Amino acid sequence: MNILVCIKQVPDMESRFKINSEGVWYDEADLAYRMNEYDEYAVEQAVRLKEQLGGEPVITVLSIGPDRVVEALKKALAMGCDRGVHVRDNHHYRKDPWQMASIIAAYAKDQGFDLIFTGMQSQDRGSAQVGVTVAELLGYACATTLVGFAFDNGVVTAKRELEGGTKGVVKLRLPALVTCQLGLNIPRYPTLPNIMKAKKKEILALPVADLLKEEGLVTTERMYPPAKKGGGIVLEGDVGDLADRLIGILKEKTAVLR
Amino acid sequence: MKALLICEYREGKLLDSTYELLAFADRLGADKAMVLIGSEAAAPRFDGKVYLADAGKYGEYNPDLHKQIVLEAVARENPDYIVFVHSSYGWDLAPRVAAALRAGQVSEIVGIVDGKFEVTCCNAKMRRSVVPKTARAVLTIQAGAFSFAGEPHGTPQLEQLSLAEAASGVEFVGYEAAEKKDVDLAKAEVIVSAGRGVGKKDNVAVIAALAKALGGELGASRPVVDAGWVEHSHQVGTTGQSVSPKLYVACGISGAIQHLAGMKKSDFVVAINKDKDAPIGEVADVLVVADVMQFVPALTAKCAR
Ligand SMILES: Cc1cc2nc3c(=O)[nH]c(=O)nc-3n(C[C@H](O)[C@H](O)[C@H](O)COP(=O)(O)OP(=O)(O)OC[C@H]3O[C@@H](n4cnc5c(N)ncnc54)[C@H](O)[C@@H]3O)c2cc1C
Numbered sequence: 001m002n003i004l005v006c007i008k009q010v011p012d013m014e015s016r017f018k019i020n021s022e023g024v025w026y027d028e029a030d031l032a033y034r035m036n037e038y039d040e041y042a043v044e045q046a047v048r049l050k051e052q053l054g055g056e057p058v059i060t061v062l063s064i065g066p067d068r069v070v071e072a073l074k075k076a077l078a079m080g081c082d083r084g085v086h087v088r089d090n091h092h093y094r095k096d097p098w099q100m101a102s103i104i105a106a107y108a109k110d111q112g113f114d115l116i117f118t119g120m121q122s123q124d125r126g127s128a129q130v131g132v133t134v135a136e137l138l139g140y141a142c143a144t145t146l147v148g149f150a151f152d153n154g155v156v157t158a159k160r161e162l163e164g165g166t167k168g169v170v171k172l173r174l175p176a177l178v179t180c181q182l183g184l185n186i187p188r189y190p191t192l193p194n195i196m197k198a199k200k201k202e203i204l205a206l207p208v209a210d211l212l213k214e215e216g217l218v219t220t221e222r223m224y225p226p227a228k229k230g231g232g233i234v235l236e237g238d239v240g241d242l243a244d245r246l247i248g249i250l251k252e253k254t255a256v257l258r
Numbered sequence: 259m260k261a262l263l264i265c266e267y268r269e270g271k272l273l274d275s276t277y278e279l280l281a282f283a284d285r286l287g288a289d290k291a292m293v294l295i296g297s298e299a300a301a302p303r304f305d306g307k308v309y310l311a312d313a314g315k316y317g318e319y320n321p322d323l324h325k326q327i328v329l330e331a332v333a334r335e336n337p338d339y340i341v342f343v344h345s346s347y348g349w350d351l352a353p354r355v356a357a358a359l360r361a362g363q364v365s366e367i368v369g370i371v372d373g374k375f376e377v378t379c380c381n382a383k384m385r386r387s388v389v390p391k392t393a394r395a396v397l398t399i400q401a402g403a404f405s406f407a408g409e410p411h412g413t414p415q416l417e418q419l420s421l422a423e424a425a426s427g428v429e430f431v432g433y434e435a436a437e438k439k440d441v442d443l444a445k446a447e448v449i450v451s452a453g454r455g456v457g458k459k460d461n462v463a464v465i466a467a468l469a470k471a472l473g474g475e476l477g478a479s480r481p482v483v484d485a486g487w488v489e490h491s492h493q494v495g496t497t498g499q500s501v502s503p504k505l506y507v508a509c510g511i512s513g514a515i516q517h518l519a520g521m522k523k524s525d526f527v528v529a530i531n532k533d534k535d536a537p538i539g540e541v542a543d544v545l546v547v548a549d550v551m552q553f554v555p556a557l558t559a560k561c562a563r
Contacts, residue, residue: 136354
């Protein structure tokens, strides 16, 4: 079995974001980066499947972006993926989800992947389009937002999370693509021996121009912080003092404390 | 301008979120037609054309077939926009329709500013203004962002849709009901919720103690539930419960849209967060910038007195 996992590297969401000089994305300098949280569930699920199948599948992990994304690829390799593909692109943020999906599909087209795992969305862009679009471009069966995954006799049984806690169970024939969510599994931490082993694994670098033949279908005109709602009170300072001030406000503004 | 609105139907019923599509189309100033893959009995109350396909035949969730049906309606209606709610149904189906039409897609729209679509990003810390470059575009709207005022009314003109061929790589097996609730957050007047910022399972007791001191219930954000620190029945948000207490206290919660969707009807919101820029600050009446594990015990002690 041949497996592909697609990952993105994103900044820590607790960062303070500044707008870049083009005004369409955040300034990528001075941020701490990590693997997109949803993609960690994808990597973990792929590695679990490999373990279930006695180590037979080969897992390729792919990421598009500047040189720093190699760090995310190395983490995935240390978690148990077998080989990395780095699609080098310093202007990744100018591409829309359609172009991102086209790049992945162009790479995957002739590789005969049986299963593709992606996160359901990225934490920074949040379009929730790339995974499904890859499936459409490749003609794969697809299910999104997985909180359950089982593989048996060549069939994937996927549990999708619906609103209000209800789940929808579907079966997919291979080749298939699934997008992963919180609650699917608990991603492992790479161990030191596995980090060492990962250093020897191959990471193939490909220029994005080799794979991208599509124009974007949407454009970002501007990025900006949301307008402050205003009116909200911000309390800072000594903890004991803060508690007294908050209690004062609650007494004045709500009927909860008397 | 014409918008084709894709209704949602689950377990034999039309979902109310369908009406948010009408509110959105009105904001756009678009003419409207709807698509329902469901049943005649569940048709939306709407004075206009509704393309109806039978969920008995095509399934309630069968994205491959639903895509074909939507494309059929697109061919007949020739809309400028095809609009879904950004829900488990919409985010799954919209990119398939967009890919088939090679149309630009804008996901999870929260507003329209100067005719451009506003979406959030970076866990709601930032916004983008996005414009499709294609003449026809697929849109998904954030649940709750375009609320429908008043009672829905009207009698739809139904037009049947069916597919000549129906093959799919996805087979729907069935639903699994949500876990049984041991708490009804919908009725609570005070909710104190624990987020990932509380750090570990043992610390949840500190948040629960504040809930108790305020005579309220314990709520939680999604990661706290997924980590097994708190039962799912306490989860607030898109995939949890929608709540509307008099007081909502968010402890170590960043304010992701999926969480806000469940608590934004609260009368008074207090957020406790060490990050002054956390997006929860946007909806909070009071943002206390502090470490939850230092501040909450201090507050609880003073409330109990
Ligand atoms: C399809 C889908 C459905 C979802 N449904 C839901 C849902 O129903 N409900 C839900 O909540 N989420 C849901 N989510 C997840 C949502 O996107 C966020 O991931 C989640 O709400 C984040 O939870 P959080 O705020 O607790 O954690 P984080 O985003 O990790 O935020 C933690 C916050 O705690 C603060 N913090 C950290 N340490 C401290 C400290 N010591 N003192 C004070 N503050 C601290 C940080 O500054 C940060 O702001 C859903 C996501 C998807 C994709």
